[in-house]
Amino acid sequence: YVSSSKADAGLAASTAEAMSVGLPVLVSDNSENSYWVKGAGFLFKDGDANGISDKIILLANDFQLMEELGRNGRARIAKDNDYITEMTKVNALYLSICNYVE
Numbered sequence: 097y098v099s100s101s102k103a104d105a106g107l108a109a110s111t112a113e114a115m116s117v118g119l120p121v122l123v124s125d126n127s128e129n130s131y132w133v134k135g136a137g138f139l140f141k142d143g144d145a146n147g148i149s150d151k152i153i154l155l156a157n158d159f160q161l162m163e164e165l166g167r168n169g170r171a172r173i174a175k176d177n178d179y180i181t182e183m184t185k186v187n188a189l190y191l192s193i194c195n196y197v198e
Contacts, residue, residue: 098122098152102142107132112177115169120162122151136169 097114104111104127111132114121121137123129130139138154140147155162 098148100124103127112173116173118166118170120155120165121169122148136172137165
């Protein structure tokens with residue numbers, strides 16, 4: 097998975113989805129990407145086509161590395177960005193606000 101977005105708000109949903117299915121990720125070094133993809137892929141500078149292509153070639157030539165990064169990404173998302181867990185937090189916050197207003 098490659099994202100060359102010049103700006104993301106936190107973790108892009110598409111990056112989280114790629115990680116959740118075990119894909120290694122190659123993403124621009126901006127926003128919170130360095131926090132999220134550590135051990136799950138690689139960062140490259142915005143607009144660095146050579147950086148992207150170098151990492152694609154590296155992964156294409158190292159299937160074990162691809163698998164390892166993919167496993168790490170899946171584990172990270174399962175631990176820190178699980179949909180049900182996060183929506184449960186949002187719901188609890190919403191309910192606390194509603195109870196406060198009543």
